[in-house]
Amino acid sequence: xxxxxxxxxxxxxxxxxxxxxxxxxxxxxxxxxxxxxxxxxxxxxxxxxxxxxxxxxxxxxxxxxxxxxxxxxxxxxxxxxx
Amino acid sequence: xxxxxxxxxxxxxxxxxxxxxxxxxxxxxxxxxxxxxxxxxxxxxxxxxxxxxxxxxxxxxxxxxxxxxxxxxxxxxxxxxxxxxxxxxxxxxxxxxxxxxxxxxxxxxxxxxxxxxxxxxxxxxxxxxxxxxxxxxxxxxxxxxxxxxxxxxxxxxxxxxxxxxxxxxxxxxxxxxxxxxxxxxxxxxxxxxxxxxxxxxxxxxxxxxxxxxxxxxxxxxxxxxxxxxxxxxxxxxxxxxxxxxxxxxxxxxxxxxxxxxxxxxxxxxxxxxxxxxxxxxxxxxxxxxxxxxxxxxxxxxxxxxxxxxxxxxxxxxxxxxxxxxxxxxxxxxxxxxxxxxxxxxxxxxxxxxxxxxxxxxxxxxxxxxxxxxxxxxxxxxxxxxxxxxxxxxxxxxxxxxxxxxxxxxxxxxxxxxxxxxxxxxxxxxxxxxxxxxxxxxxxxxxxxxxxxxxxxxxxxxxxxxxxxxxxxxxxxxxxxxxxxxxxxxxxxxxxxxxxxxxxxxxxxxxxxxxxxxxxxxxxxxxxxxxxxxxxxxxxxxxxxxxxxxxxxxxxxxxxxxxxxxxxxxxxxxxxxxxxxxxxxxxxxxx
Numbered sequence: 076x077x078x079x080x081x082x083x084x085x086x087x088x089x090x091x092x093x094x095x096x097x098x099x100x101x102x103x104x105x106x107x108x109x110x111x112x113x114x115x116x117x118x119x120x121x122x123x124x125x126x127x128x129x130x131x132x133x134x135x136x137x138x139x140x141x142x143x144x145x146x147x148x149x150x151x152x153x154x155x156x157x
Numbered sequence: 158x159x160x161x162x163x164x165x166x167x168x169x170x171x172x173x174x175x176x177x178x179x180x181x182x183x184x185x186x187x188x189x190x191x192x193x194x195x196x197x198x199x200x201x202x203x204x205x206x207x208x209x210x211x212x213x214x215x216x217x218x219x220x221x222x223x224x225x226x227x228x229x230x231x232x233x234x235x236x237x238x239x240x241x242x243x244x245x246x247x248x249x250x251x252x253x254x255x256x257x258x259x260x261x262x263x264x265x266x267x268x269x270x271x272x273x274x275x276x277x278x279x280x281x282x283x284x285x286x287x288x289x290x291x292x293x294x295x296x297x298x299x300x301x302x303x304x305x306x307x308x309x310x311x312x313x314x315x316x317x318x319x320x321x322x323x324x325x326x327x328x329x330x331x332x333x334x335x336x337x338x339x340x341x342x343x344x345x346x347x348x349x350x351x352x353x354x355x356x357x358x359x360x361x362x363x364x365x366x367x368x369x370x371x372x373x374x375x376x377x378x379x380x381x382x383x384x385x386x387x388x389x390x391x392x393x394x395x396x397x398x399x400x401x402x403x404x405x406x407x408x409x410x411x412x413x414x415x416x417x418x419x420x421x422x423x424x425x426x427x428x429x430x431x432x433x434x435x436x437x438x439x440x441x442x443x444x445x446x447x448x449x450x451x452x453x454x455x456x457x458x459x460x461x462x463x464x465x466x467x468x469x470x471x472x473x474x475x476x477x478x479x480x481x482x483x484x485x486x487x488x489x490x491x492x493x494x495x496x497x498x499x500x501x502x503x504x505x506x507x508x509x510x511x512x513x514x515x516x517x518x519x520x521x522x523x524x525x526x527x528x529x530x531x532x533x534x535x536x537x538x539x540x541x542x543x544x545x546x547x548x549x550x551x552x553x554x555x556x557x558x559x560x561x562x563x564x565x566x567x568x569x570x571x572x573x574x575x576x577x578x579x580x581x582x583x584x585x586x587x588x589x590x591x592x593x594x595x596x597x598x599x600x601x602x603x604x605x606x607x608x609x610x611x612x613x614x615x616x617x618x619x620x621x622x623x624x625x626x627x628x629x630x631x632x633x634x635x636x637x638x639x640x641x642x643x644x645x646x647x648x649x650x651x652x653x654x655x656x657x658x659x660x661x662x663x664x665x666x667x668x669x670x671x672x673x674x675x676x677x678x679x680x681x682x683x684x685x686x687x688x689x690x691x692x693x694x695x696x697x698x699x700x701x702x703x704x705x706x707x708x709x710x711x712x713x714x715x716x717x718x719x720x721x722x723x724x725x726x727x728x729x730x731x732x733x734x735x736x737x738x739x740x741x742x743x744x745x746x747x
Binding site for chain 1: 238454
């Protein structure tokens with residue numbers, strides 16, 4: 076059982092997912108909202124839609140992806156809790 | 158049946174349900190009382206977390222606030238959901254593995270000693286009482302609006318109900334009542350939302366409907382219509398914000414890390430059986446929250462558009478009934494500035510402050526007000542809460558829907574109040590009495606103290622609800638700012654930094670907290686006149702300053718930590734232990 080390798084794999088996954096979290100919410104929904112508003116998704120301006128709907132859906136997906144990938148990492152390193 | 162009778166019926170039935178559940182699931186041990194025995198299913202915990210988290214403000218006020226803020230409402234939508242990503246990825250699994258009862262427990266163990274534990278208890282109590290006063294007030298307001306009793310009577314009824322199920326049931330009772338409260342709340346929120354979406358766009362799904370065309374044959378989408386209408390009336394476009402980008406950024410971040418640092422939310426994840434359950438449970442919590450949070454902006458947009466369409470340019474004699482109903486309650490007022498009998502809606506307040514009704518009627522038949530009119534063209538005062546409360550009437554739904562909304566609003570307020578009261582009482586009986594004062598308590602005695610503390614906390618919360626310190630609304634910024642600048646950074650460092658010692662963590666928490674309190678106090682209480690963007694530091698509002706407080710907390714913690722010895726070996730062992738999921742103590746069955 077190599078807990079250091081496990082922790083490194085965990086941190087790698089966290090940094091990828093948190094980068095995505097930041098880009099989608101703060102990046103697309105706040106910092107880049109104006110340029111994105113020039114595109115449309117149905118009756119919504121894209122930036123506005125991401126800020127008030129899309130980001131929330133994305134947060135949900137992100138947590139489930141994290142839970143699934145983390146479970147795999149747990150198993151690979153023999154530290155799963157089941 | 159009259160609306161009032163229906164409301165009594167719905168509210169009475171739901172209260173009986175909550176108390177029934179609490180009696181059925183009452184706590185038998187401190188483990189039941191603090192963490193529901195640690196055996197709650199992740200989906201049930203997700204639902205309970207959603208109810209715990211969504212307060213009276215989320216249910217009653219948020220859609221209305223967004224309706225009047227447009228794009229700037231994003232700070233609440235993203236801020237109050239994105240924090241769950243941080244909670245799921247950075248805190249919940251590790252704190253579940255840690256496996257004790259309270260958030261201050263973590264501080265006591267990780268930062269070896271009662272100093273850190275006590276700082277955490279102080280932060281927790283400050284944050285939670287701030288929050289709970291608003292909930293009890295919310296219960297009273299719902300009672301007074303829907304049933305027509307005094308606010309204080311409503312608060313007392315709410316106190317009595319929470320008293321029974323929080324004191325008796327502890328975390329275990331609260332968990333299952335919160336599941337029931339979530340169901341009541343979400344049903345009550347979605348039914349009017351679906352109908353108002355149908356009314357305006359023919360689409361039954363509000364999340365899609367507000368991107369559809371308005372159903373008057375024009376082909377113009379809801380948001381384009383809203384933008385054009387508002388611009389024509391002299392407002393900013395709905396889909397573009399008025400706040401600075403930096404401020405939107407700071408507020409959103411403060412709300413996100415504040416959410417992740419709220420003790421009553423964190424402890425919910427102590428109740429699931431395993432580490433992997435804590436991760437997945439945060440996902441379920443966010444699904445249940447998202448159901449309301451993705452509906453709210455749609456409701457806001459529909460309600461604003463409908464409000465303007467039916468009110469602006471309308472003769473008072475022909476306004477719809479709901480306008481007059483809510484005028485009677487005092488949430489709407491009209492002052493006919495140009496005496497033409499026609500209601501005009503424009504930017505700015507129609508007069509300063511809340512309407513003061515003289516008790517007489519004007520020639521047009523509206524309630525006369527004593528306030529001196531302001532010099533803009535706007536003639537309508539509208540309380541933002543009616544955007545949710547008046548929806549059933551606006552969509553011409555049967556009376557029972559109004560009763561359902563009342564029951565839903567009460568569910569939202571009570572579920573959050575109970576969760577807050579529980580963390581307050583456990584921090585007193587467990588952290589203060591047992592751990593800090595080192596009283597040798599048996600499990601039974603500790604449970605007795607926990608119940609007593611819960612009872613006292615209910616009484617104090619009720620008192621604050623009846624006699625609100627004039628600044629209840631103002632101090633919500635406090636709760637998130639405090640959690641963001643004190644608890645969140647210290648917990649995060651406790652898990653992810655091996656070298657963080659107690660001196661660093663405590664110094665960080667204290668400076669982050671003091672900075673945030675001082676900044677908010679200055680602009681909210683000491684010099685409220687200067688609470689404008691040009692006076693704010695870097696243009697960051699008091700609502701967003703928690704983000705800066707958190708940065709200060711991290712910086713001070715790292716600097717101070719370097720001057721003191723590393724944490725002792727047993728803390729290193731503990732860090733190793735919480736970083737791996739395997740080896741959780743098995744819970745007992747429910």
